[in-house]
Amino acid sequence: MSDEQNKTIADNVIIYDIADGIEPIPVKVINNFDDTYPFSFEYGSKHRLTKEVKQLLHNPTPTDGCDCATDCNPKTCRCQAGSTVKFYSNVRRVSLRSDTQTVQSDEYQYIECGKHCGCHGKCGRQLSRDTIFKKMEIRYKPVIGFIVTACQHIAPGMPILNYVGSIVINGVNEDFDPDFGTDYTFNLYEGDLLVHCDAAKYGNISRFISHSCYPNACLMKVYPCNKPAETDKLILPKLVIVALRSIVPGDEITIDYGIDYFRERDLPCLCYNYNCRAPPDDFEEKCKTLDDINKERAKSRRQVQANMDDSKDL
Numbered sequence: 356m357s358d359e360q361n362k363t364i365a366d367n368v369i370i371y372d373i374a375d376g377i378e379p380i381p382v383k384v385i386n387n388f389d390d391t392y393p394f395s396f397e398y399g400s401k402h403r404l405t406k407e408v409k410q411l412l413h414n415p416t417p418t419d420g421c422d423c424a425t426d427c428n429p430k431t432c433r434c435q436a437g438s439t440v441k442f443y444s445n446v447r448r449v450s451l452r453s454d455t456q457t458v459q460s461d462e463y464q465y466i467e468c469g470k471h472c473g474c475h476g477k478c479g480r481q482l483s484r485d486t487i488f489k490k491m492e493i494r495y496k497p498v499i500g501f502i503v504t505a506c507q508h509i510a511p512g513m514p515i516l517n518y519v520g521s522i523v524i525n526g527v528n529e530d531f532d533p534d535f536g537t538d539y540t541f542n543l544y545e546g547d548l549l550v551h552c553d554a555a556k557y558g559n560i561s562r563f564i565s566h567s568c569y570p571n572a573c574l575m576k577v578y579p580c581n582k583p584a585e586t587d588k589l590i591l592p593k594l595v596i597v598a599l600r601s602i603v604p605g606d607e608i609t610i611d612y613g614i615d616y617f618r619e620r621d622l623p624c625l626c627y628n629y630n631c632r633a634p635p636d637d638f639e640e641k642c643k644t645l646d647d648i649n650k651e652r653a654k655s656r657r658q659v660q661a662n663m664d665d666s667k668d669l
């Protein structure tokens with residue numbers, strides 16, 4: 356393909372930083388199609404907890420943490436023993452099985468060391484961060500709405516950002532907005548208490564991440580400590596979005612919402628991937644094979660490169 360064909364029209368940036376300075380890197384919003392703006396929401400980089408929710412939470416004590424010295428030994432660390440995945444802090448990557456499609460289930464959980472641990476949380480096992488870990492943009496895509504795209508390479512197993520929202524217990528949500536219903540809600544627990552994380556009115560850019568039946572990222576629960584046997588208090592996990600496959604600049608970041616999301620709303624899924632579980636009527640015509648997906652990624656990588664080259668000329 357010639358350089359001329361590679362060139363794209365300069366992006367129409369409609370917001371220069373949707374995070375309003377809260378993140379270490381500004382997050383642009385781009386709409387190259389029409390005048391649509393994202394619905395307003397309050398930007399925050401940590402879960403929002405009401406007083407009532409705080410009262411239900413377990414307060415970690417030294418007995419819930421590990422008794423390692425400054426550097427945790429993966430073989431003896433109690434926090435690592437309670438985790439079903441390993442986090443290699445030197446490369447900032449989580450070990451996931453290569454066939455992993457989603458880690459929303461409790462099969463994958465990670466316990467982070469904290470201040471209450473022998474290592475005082477300074478051992479490097481901290482997987483979650485209260486800021487985005489990678490440079491990303493929000494882009495408008497007709498019909499689907501705003502989506503999140505990567506601006507840099509993200510290797511499989513790397514944490515990308517936390518899914519942040521208001522914590523809702525048994526459906527009581529001060530931030531509830533009937534216009535959005537549960538479109539931005541993820542389940543955290545379904546036991547005696549129903550606990551959700553709702554990002555409709557408050558959250559970070561993770562609230563724009565779309566669903567795909569062939570996702571390149573997933574949500575992983577990261578707990579602050581081991582659950583003590585005697586407590587009936589709540590141990591609230593952070594939801595960390597981790598790359599499942601290698602993500603290249605220009606790729607849309609996607610997760611699996613679960614098929615019930617589409618069934619409950621009687622909504623077709625518009626991911627058009629070969630393995631789509633809620634295909635729309637025009638699926639046969641537009642369906643993407645694995646080969647198409649790889650070609651599309653190569654094209655978006657070339658476009659990002661061309662945009663970068665263009666901005667150097669300015």
Ligand SMILES: C[S@@+](CC[C@H](N)C(=O)[O-])C[C@H]1O[C@@H](n2cnc3c(N)ncnc32)[C@H](O)[C@@H]1O
Nearest residue numbers: 499500501538539562563564565566624625626
């Ligand atoms: C959590 S929001 C994602 C952000 C949203 N696109 C926006 O502009 O605010 C979920 C909504 O995005 C749209 N969406 C995301 N993934 C989709 C998919 N695979 N097919 C159809 N709609 C999708 C649907 O409208 C869904 O209710």
